[in-house]
Amino acid sequence: MELQDGLSPVVDSGDDILVPMDDVREHLVVVGNGMAGCRAVEELLARDSVRYRVTIFGAEPHVNYNRIMLSPVLAGEKTFEDIIINDRAWYDDNGITLITSDPVTAIDRAAKTVTSQSGRTIGYDKLLIATGSDPFIIPVPGKDLPGxxxxxxxxxxxxxxxxxxxxxxxxxxxxxxxxxxxxxxxxxxxxxxxxxxxxxxxxxxxxxxxxxxxxxxxxxxxxxxxxxxxxxxxxxxxxxxxxxxxxxxxxxxxxxxxxxxxxxxxGIRPSVALAREAGLDVGRGIKVDDHMVTSDADVLAVGECVEHDGNVYGLVAPLWDMCRSLADGLTDRHTGYKGSVTSTKLKVAGLDVFSAGDFSGGEGCEDIVLRDASRGVYKRVVVKDDKIVGAVLYGDTADGGWYFDLLKRGENVSDIRDLLIFGQAFAQGGGALDPKAAVAALSDDAEICGCNGVSKGQVVACIEKGACSLDAVRAGCKASASCGSCTGLVENILSVVLGDDVQSGPKTMCKCTSFGHDDVRREIVAQDMRSIPEVMQKLHWSTPDGCSSCRPALNYYLLCALPGVYVDDQQSRFVNERMHANIQKDGTYSVVPRMWGGLTNPRELRAIADVVEKYDAPMVKVTGGQRLDIFGIKKEDLPAVWADLNAAGMVSGHAYGKSLRTVKTCVGSEWCRFGTQDSTGLGVKTERMTWGSWMPHKFKIAVSGCPRNCAEATIKDFGVVCVDSGYELHVGGNGGIHVRVTDLLCKVSTEQEALDYCAAFTQLYREEARYLERTAPWIERVGVDYVKQRIVEDDAGREALRARFLYSQSFSQDDPWAERAAGANTELHQHLDPISIAAE
Amino acid sequence: MELQDGLSPVVDSGDDILVPMDDVREHLVVVGNGMAGCRAVEELLARDSVRYRVTIFGAEPHVNYNRIMLSPVLAGEKTFEDIIINDRAWYDDNGITLITSDPVTAIDRAAKTVTSQSGRTIGYDKLLIATGSDPFIIPVPGKDLPGxxxxxxxxxxxxxxxxxxxxxxxxxxxxxxxxxxxxxxxxxxxxxxxxxxxxxxxxxxxxxxxxxxxxxxxxxxxxxxxxxxxxxxxxxxxxxxxxxxxxxxxxxxxxxxxxxxxxxxxGIRPSVALAREAGLDVGRGIKVDDHMVTSDADVLAVGECVEHDGNVYGLVAPLWDMCRSLADGLTDRHTGYKGSVTSTKLKVAGLDVFSAGDFSGGEGCEDIVLRDASRGVYKRVVVKDDKIVGAVLYGDTADGGWYFDLLKRGENVSDIRDLLIFGQAFAQGGGALDPKAAVAALSDDAEICGCNGVSKGQVVACIEKGACSLDAVRAGCKASASCGSCTGLVENILSVVLGDDVQSGPKTMCKCTSFGHDDVRREIVAQDMRSIPEVMQKLHWSTPDGCSSCRPALNYYLLCALPGVYVDDQQSRFVNERMHANIQKDGTYSVVPRMWGGLTNPRELRAIADVVEKYDAPMVKVTGGQRLDIFGIKKEDLPAVWADLNAAGMVSGHAYGKSLRTVKTCVGSEWCRFGTQDSTGLGVKTERMTWGSWMPHKFKIAVSGCPRNCAEATIKDFGVVCVDSGYELHVGGNGGIHVRVTDLLCKVSTEQEALDYCAAFTQLYREEARYLERTAPWIERVGVDYVKQRIVEDDAGREALRARFLYSQSFSQDDPWAERAAGANTELHQHLDPISIAAE
Structure with missing residues (x-):
């Protein structure tokens, strides 16, 4: 089809194009009738309503509508008419030729023409590409099925x-x-x-x-x-x-x-096919300069299809910024686009979600967090170098715009730092308000603790009766004892009443919370919490997602509290536990297969020898825990190594975990001239019972066949020393930095009792020790008498502990190696090329 | 040659036999002109000089001489004439026909004749075989060479x-x-x-x-x-x-x-060929009854050629007993021979050696020992059930006869028990003399301690100045401080002076001696003693050959004092050290090859797997000391097992010894993210330096790469904990019955220093700890400050200790397995059939 002139400025697909033959203005052709293309024209018209003759091609049959409002249309909250931005009248009023349902399919930059799907070819002086983006379709079987x-x-x-x-x-x-x-x-x-x-x-x-x-x-x-x-x-x-x-x-x-x-x-991908075929520079998007000019000075681009300074955008606000710069450029203003900072609001009725800027944290970043479990509110502002760099709000997004404005303007917030999180009204209303002064000004009947209904007066009375610490107040009047959201208020009241005489409370779990380990564990059970974020929200964590101290602890506490229910959070585990192997200095891993009670056989020895050679392991070594350790296995070889070891009958030795490590044994009565009982057999049974269990910390067991104690049972977490008349059970030993000799728990007569007491003791430790607390400091803290009372004196309690341990174990004793070897978590085992260092 | 009669009663070889034709007496033919044959004839003649006509055949050209006096002849102390017992006149005077240089070669019992080498055949009524014995010639190449x-x-x-x-x-x-x-x-x-x-x-x-x-x-x-x-x-x-x-x-x-x-x-073998060919009953010797009659009533035998009641004799005294019984029998007396108890004296001028009876000891036996080092005297009397059953005397054999007499008579010696060892004169002279009374009766200038020239008066003065114990006397006036032979005297003086106020001294090495370990070690060096019997003699051991406590200790002390000189006494070692493997309950052995620093490799693992299968080992197990232990190896398979392990490059792990056991290591800076130094490398070097060394007790080393101390270095005898700035050296730890945490010895900067200090410390322990004293009790006894003074503060001393250790090691680091595998001590590895139990 030839280039045709006509008079009608607005055309539907199939109509001919009619433009005044006598219009000698520069012709701006816009490819794309969406939000970016039309907004660009709007901005242009606002600057110079007559300079360009404008033609817009649209692929859809519609006038320009607000694509981001499709959700309310789907939801039935709005109609299509409600979301139209530029109706037909706007095109007509502004002399714009609109061609709908006819996407441009080719650009001839030499001839300065575009050709559409229907065959129209028209010339341009300036071409604006605003093709937006395409949805990304994941390449799975069935992706093209109807529906x-x-x-x-x-x-x-x-x-x-x-x-x-x-x-x-x-x-x-x-x-x-x-x-x-x-x-x-x-x-x-x-x-x-x-x-x-x-x-x-x-x-x-x-x-x-x-x-x-x-x-x-x-x-x-x-x-x-x-x-x-x-x-x-x-x-x-x-x-x-x-x-x-x-x-x-x-x-x-x-x-x-x-x-x-x-x-x-x-997700979406910038729609760049047209531009690429036209020979324009294309990266992730169509490359543009600060004036939205592509590699061809007469071709511009705007919206989701462009790449500016390495960035592509999928939100609406940057589009507006781009359109302003574009229009400035086309009208010889040279403000230039400097990139956009984005914010997001989820448009789902009743859910207030706001996000802006960078919340990845990292070096120099500080998180200010406010949580209000009763209102379901979470607010987080990320501050770096006294400026807000990011914000995430949930449940109360009223201040989102204010934070976003401070962020975009790079405002110094140091003066209002302490009050920032309470929002614009509070922070700007009181200036540099002293939180203590605010608390002091509260009336005595002001409610401090909503959970337990405690007033300021009751808190003060409690303090005046002698409570000198947060913990004492919690114990005395329950304020701050449940969700902890009023902890700051209570601390301020303490400070107001006592001045410097406030005593610091017991150690909290970490800096993310005002609660200690035991409080957290108690509340996890009491409130039936089932995930790490739930704990953090309900207990008012002061950080957005915890830290490397609390996350593994919470993961363990939940795992311990909810066997078979809680889904282990891999991201809350240390790398060794994620990889099920010990990472070494050079980034390779060491692999320790389990050998029950330290026993092995020719088949296992040969399998290990084979693995060493097949995977070129530079070292194989006997461990202090009576196992063999293969060093220098590459991450990507781990599943294959495990498959080979599995094939020889071996499973993970958990040498990497906060879990049962090994059960050391001596040879006992079967072989040793001094052995009084079958220590090896008991050791094997003990290891079969306890392996795979996650613990507050690593846990070592040993069974010695006589008091000569060749298995060094008296420096283990749980040690059995066989004697002629039965089994001495020892607990709380340690052989590491600080050697601690076990306490004698009790003596039992039968092997089954030894196993039962071991299970019960292990579960008591699992349930009551703090994460990363070995049995030695735990027992020193709670006292061996307490442990005896629970394990030795309380028969029913011991039986219940044992039953809980065995129930928990019913979910734990799957070999993680076999799972990985079978293909689970393959992403963890990808090969990463080492960063190459240029040779000089 | 026919039977001939003649007149001459004495014939030389080659002469005809002339006997009176009219002599109708019973003809006694004696085969053998030695001590037994002639003595038998003498005894017979003494009883009845006419009843028998006697003919004696001799193989030698001589008349009967005293064979046991050949030694003095050889020595030049006597001439042949001096040792003739029966000269020609005796034969003549008694009418005995002597045929010399013509041994009897055949007996025809049916015809009742004997035939000699020269062809003489003569009849007998009674035949007496007294062929004596033949020297035993060991069947080695060259045994028939002239010379x-x-x-x-x-x-x-x-x-x-x-x-x-x-x-x-x-x-x-x-x-x-x-x-x-x-x-x-x-x-x-x-x-x-x-x-x-x-x-x-x-x-x-x-x-x-x-x-x-x-x-x-x-x-x-x-x-x-x-x-x-x-x-x-x-x-x-x-x-x-x-x-x-x-x-x-x-x-x-x-x-x-x-x-x-x-x-x-x-040795000698009874000469039985003639009797066997004649069809007589022959066992080890010619079987005779109590009247020296063989299985043929007309044939008798006497001397070294006979077996009586299962016994054969090679000494002279039993011969005389036999001859008396024989003569009784031939003259119709029926006293009967009841076997002999023997005693021995060595006929070497200037050497007094006496032995009688059974000195093998055993259940119910008591040894009474007297040693006098200065006179070179050793006396031992073995008493059982109040009777003397054996005696060994050296240097003073005057009482040998008396003891032998008491022994033979089975005399009850309980009344003279305390004085028995002092001999007949003392024991019988004083009756039940009180040794204290004897001491009290001594004059003040009587010498008590010959070694140090201390008189009774000086001892008494020393006691009166406050010395209340043997040890205090030794320290105060040197009495009994050297050889100890006057210990009994000093103890009696103490008792006389102080009565019940005598304090018992420090613990002695064992009940065999009055000296403690340190005294013995000091004297070994001071007196340059070089064997266990020498120590026992010079330090007046109260037992003949020590006990299971002192023998291994002395062996170790000598080995430590005389590296390269002292020859290890296998009999003074515990079974595990003799066998170089650990004996197990069922009599099989466990075998632990050395793995330097706990490192191994596929070749070793496969070799171990092969051994397990080839020798049908029922169990293989990792040890707490980072090695692999193969159980259930039969004694006779040990050399082959070792050869196989040697072939794979492995040597003995000394898991059985009072010696360096293993050096445990963690992986250190080569692999571990926390490692500060190359702990594995240092561990391997340390093990290479210390392996094979014999010690007072087992000795364990560990090297941990950081203070996390995964190698558990702080419960080892010598432990290294690597830190960023160097190496902490720890000593005296123990992980067995009584856990003891190490003391910090010092910190050093370099690996070489760590090795040097380790060598010096090890040698100090080797030289100064008591046998079977681990480093833990040793350090508790001498104090860690003392150890620091020797190892840390005294640079020259440390260097000397190190040098002595390395010198000693130059003799120790031969693999005992390789020696055994090559054929050494094969007798230890014989198969013994288990006692078969009759099936009913």
């Missing part, structure tokens, strides 16, 4: 509404949304409101991980689950299945989720 | 004299006597006196082991060596070499001893 859609435009919304409508005949229908980001959750919300049973699959451990930290993400997940959605995190889609149409999704772990609709909302 | 003789008759003496004479032209000549029994030593003595250079080879560990205990044998050996003889015990002859004549003897250990004369004196 698999994305969530990008009104057509997608129509498909979803049709599916929901169809589902009504079968009780609502089932939908799967793949992607737990902003878009996916909005889709899920809309589909839920439309009556569908929705499952969200998210491959990462937490929802909206690019916008939310773990704490906010947990609150969000908790709320979405409360609304009936099923949220599966760490869910890796293997296949979309169905005969002729979608019937469901199968995950890599084998789970199947039936669905008549699958919405892929895993 | 190899035995020591049985005058012909042998003549050969020896000729050799000595020939030797004079070459400065004396060299002779080897094989056999360190009575006969051999007498031959050696004679040859020495005749000017030859004599070497005695004895296969057993001590001389005259059938007559002497170890203590007496040591004194004897010492005396013989003092006379210029070379005595080699444990010497196993491989070959007598020479071209056409003897040139020397080669031992199995390769030693060669040049000699122009070799005397075999290893």
């Amino acid at each position: 698999v859609i994305s969530f990008r435009d009104m057509k997608d919304v129509d498909s979803m509404l049709a599916a929901a409508e169809a589902g009504k005949s079968v009780g609502g229908g089932e939908a799967v949304v793949i992607g737990g980001g902003l878009l996916g959750l909005e889709a899920a919300h809309g589909l839920t409101l439309r009556g569908m049973k929705v499952t969200v699959l998210h491959i990462m451990p937490t929802l909206m991980e690019r916008q939310l930290d773990e704490a906010a993400a947990w609150l969000l997940k908790n709320a979405l689950e409360g609304r009936g959605q099923t949220i599966l995190t760490g869910a890796d889609t293997a296949e979309i299945y169905g005969e002729g149409k979608v019937e469901g999704v199968r995950l890599k772990d084998g789970t199947q989720i039936p669905a008549s609709l699958v919405v892929m909302a895993v | 190899v003789i035995s020591f049985r008759d005058m012909k042998d003496v003549d050969s020896m004299l000729a050799a000595a004479e020939a030797g004079k032209s070459v400065g004396g000549g060299e002779a080897v006597v094989i056999g360190g029994g009575l006969l051999g030593l007498e031959a050696a003595h004679g040859l020495t006196l005749r000017g030859m250079k004599v070497t005695v080879l004895h296969i057993m560990p001590t001389l005259m082991e059938r007559q002497l205990d170890e203590a007496a044998a040591w004194l004897l050996k010492n005396a013989l060596e003092g006379r210029g003889q070379t005595i080699l015990t444990g010497a196993d002859t491989a070959e007598i070499y020479g071209e056409g004549k003897v040139e020397g003897v080669r031992l199995k250990d390769g030693t060669q001893i040049p000699a122009s004369l070799v005397v075999m004196a290893v």
Whole structure:
């Protein structure tokens, strides 16, 4: 088709283009009728309404609408009309030629023309590419089945509404949304409101991980689950299945989720095909300068399709910034685009979620956190060099804009640092208000502790009766004893009443919380908490996601409290426990297979020899714990090594874990001239019973066949010394930095009793010792008499402990090596090329 | 030749036999003109000088001479004429026909005739076989070479004299006597006196082991060596070499001893060939009843050729007993022979050696021992059930006869028990003399301690000045401080002066001595003692050969004091150290190969796996000391197991010894993220330096790469804890029955210093700790400050200790397994059939 002139400025697809033949203005052709393209034209018109003749090509049949408001349309909160930005009148009023349903398919930069799908070819003086982005479709089998859609435009919304409508005949229908980001959750919300049973699959451990930290993400997940959605995190889609149409999704772990609709909302990719074919510079997006000019001076680009200074953007605010700079450029102003800082709000009714800036933390960053468990509020402001660099708000996002403004302006917040987290009204209202003064000004009947209904007057009375520490106040009047959110208030009251006489309380778990280990464990059980973020939220953690001290501890406490229920959080484990091997100085791993009671056999020895040679292990060494240790195994070889060792009958020796390490034995009555009992046999039985158990710290057992004690049982956590008349049970020994000799727990007559007492003692330690507390300091803290009272004197209690240990073990005794060798957590075992260092 | 009659009663070989034709008396033919045959005739004649007509056949050309006096003849102390018992006149006077140089070669019992070598055949009514014994010739190559003789008759003496004479032209000549029994030593003595250079080879560990205990044998050996003889015990002859004549003897250990004369004196065998051919009952000897009648009523036998009641005899006294019984029988008296108890005296001028009865000791036996080092006297009387059952005397044999008489008569000696050892004069003279009364009666200037010249008055003065114990007296006036032989006297003086106020002294080494460990070690060095019997003699051991406490201790002290000089006494070692493996309950052994620093490799692991399967070991197990332990190896398989392990490059792990056990290590800076130094490397170097060393007790070392102390270095005898700035050295830890944490010795900067201090500390422990004293009690006894003073503060002293340790190690670091695998001590590894139990 030839270039044609015409008069009508607005054309629908299929119509001819009519432009005044006498218009000699520069012709600006805009490829893309979306939010960025139209906003660019708006900005341009605002600066110079006559300089350019404008033609806009759109792929959709619609005028420009607010794409980010598709969610409310899906949700039934708005209609399509509600979200139109520029109606037909705007195009007409501004003399813009709009060509809909006819995407541009080629650019001839030499001829300075564009050609559309329908065959139209028109010339341009300036070309603006605003093609936006395409949904990313994960390349799984079944991705092209009917019923698999994305969530990008009104057509997608129509498909979803049709599916929901169809589902009504079968009780609502089932939908799967793949992607737990902003878009996916909005889709899920809309589909839920439309009556569908929705499952969200998210491959990462937490929802909206690019916008939310773990704490906010947990609150969000908790709320979405409360609304009936099923949220599966760490869910890796293997296949979309169905005969002729979608019937469901199968995950890599084998789970199947039936669905008549699958919405892929895993992300977007800048739409760059047109620009690339035209020979423009393209990286992740179409490369532009600060004036949104591409590598061709007459071709500009704006919106989600561009890459500026290495960044691409998928949110609306940067688009507006780009459009302003573009318009400035086209009108000979040279302000230039300097990149954007973004913020996010989730548009889901009743859920207030706000995120802005960088919350990855790191060197020099300080987190200010406020949690209010009763209101479901989490606020976190990240400050670096006295400036806000990030903010995450959940439950109360009223101050999101204020924080975002401070962030964008790079305002120094040091003056209002202490009050910042309480929001604009408080921080700006009181100036540099002293929190103590604020507390002092409270009336005596002001409620301090909402959980326990304690007034300021009651707290003061408690202090005046002699409570000189936070802990004493907690014990005396219960203030701050439950959720801890009023801890700061109580501390201020203490300070006001006592001045310097305030005593510091017992050591808290870490700097993230005002609670000690025992408090946390008690509350985990009392409040039936089931995840780390839940604990942090309900106990008002002062950090967003804890620290390397509290996370492994909480993970352990939850694991201990909820055997078979709590899902282990790999990210809260030390690298050795994640890898199920000991990382060494050079980044390789050492591997220790289990040898029950230290016994081995030719098959195992040969298997180890084979592994050493096959995987080129530079060293193999006997350990002090009576096992063999293979050194220098590369991370990516671990699963294969384990498979080989498994094949010879060996499982993980847990030499890397806060867990039962080894049971050392001497040879006992079977062989030794001095042996009084079958110490080796008892050692094997003990190890079979206790292996795989997670503990507060590493745990070592030994069984010596006579008082000569060749297995060194009296410096072990649990040691058995066989004597002629039975078994002496010893506890709380340590052979490391500070050697501690065991205490004698008691003497028993039979092997079964020795095993029973061992199980009960182990469980008491598991339940009551603090994380990273070996049995030695634990027993020194609680006293061996206490342990005797629980294990020796209380028969029913001992039996209950033993039963709980064995129940817990029923979930623990799977070989993690076999799981990994079979393909679990393969991402942990990828090969990483060492960073190459340039040779001079 | 026909039977001939004649008149001449005495015939020489070749002469015809002339007997009176009219003599119708019973004809007694005696085969053998030696001591037994002639003595039997003498006894017979004494009873009835006419009843029998007597004919004696002799193989030698001589009349009957005293064979046991050949030694003095050889020695030049007597002539042949001096030792003739029955000269020609005796034969003539008693009408005895003597046929010399014509041995009887056949007996025809049916015809009742004997036939001689020269062809004479004569009839008998009664035949007396007195063929004596033949020297035993060991079946080695060269045994038939000219110059190899035995020591049985005058012909042998003549050969020896000729050799000595020939030797004079070459400065004396060299002779080897094989056999360190009575006969051999007498031959050696004679040859020495005749000017030859004599070497005695004895296969057993001590001389005259059938007559002497170890203590007496040591004194004897010492005396013989003092006379210029070379005595080699444990010497196993491989070959007598020479071209056409003897040139020397080669031992199995390769030693060669040049000699122009070799005397075999290893024992005698009853001469039974004639009797066996005649069809008489023969066991070890010719079987006779109590009247010396053989299985043929007309044939009798007497002397060394007979076996009576299971016994054969090689000494003279039993012969006389037999001859008396025989003569009684032939003259119709029926006293009967009841066997003999024997005693022995060595007929070597200046050496008084006496032995009688059974000195093997055992259940219910009590040894009474008197030693006088200054006089070179050792006396031992073995008492059982209040009767003397054995006696060994050396240096003073005056009372030998008295003891032997008491022994033979089975006299009850309980009344004279306390004085018995002092001899007949003292015991019988004073009746039940009170030793205290005897001491009280001594004058003040009576010498008590000969070594130090201390009089009774000086001892009393010392006691009156406050010395209340043996030890205090020793310290105060030196009495009993050297050889200890006056200890009993000093104790009695203490008792006389102080009554019940005598304080018991410090613990002695064991009940065999009044000295403590430190005294013994000091005297070993001071007196340059070089063997266990020497220590026992010089320090007046109260037992003949020590006990299981003092023997291993003395062996160790000598080994430590005389590296490269003292020859280890296998019999003074515990079974595990003898076998170089750990004996187990069922009599099998466990085998632990050394793995330097706990490091191993595929080759070793496969070798161990192979051994387990090849030798059907029921168990293989990792030890607490970072090694692998193979259980259930049969004693006879040990050398083969060791050869297999040697072939894979492994040596003994000394898991059985009072020696360096293992050096435990953690992985250190090479691998561990926390490691500060190369603990594994240092551990390997330390083990290479210290392995093979014998110690007062087992000795354990560990090297930890950081203060986390994974190698548990602070419960080891010597522990190194690496820190960033160097090496902390810890000593005196223990992980057994009583856990003891190490003391910090010092900190050093370099690996070499750590090794040097380790060597010095080890040597200090080796030299100063008591046998079976671990470092922990040793350091508690001497104080860690003392150890610091010696090792840390005294640079020259430390260096000297280190040098002594390394010198000692230059003799210790041979793999005992390789030696055994190569054939050493094979007798230890024989298979013993288990006692079979009859199945019902």
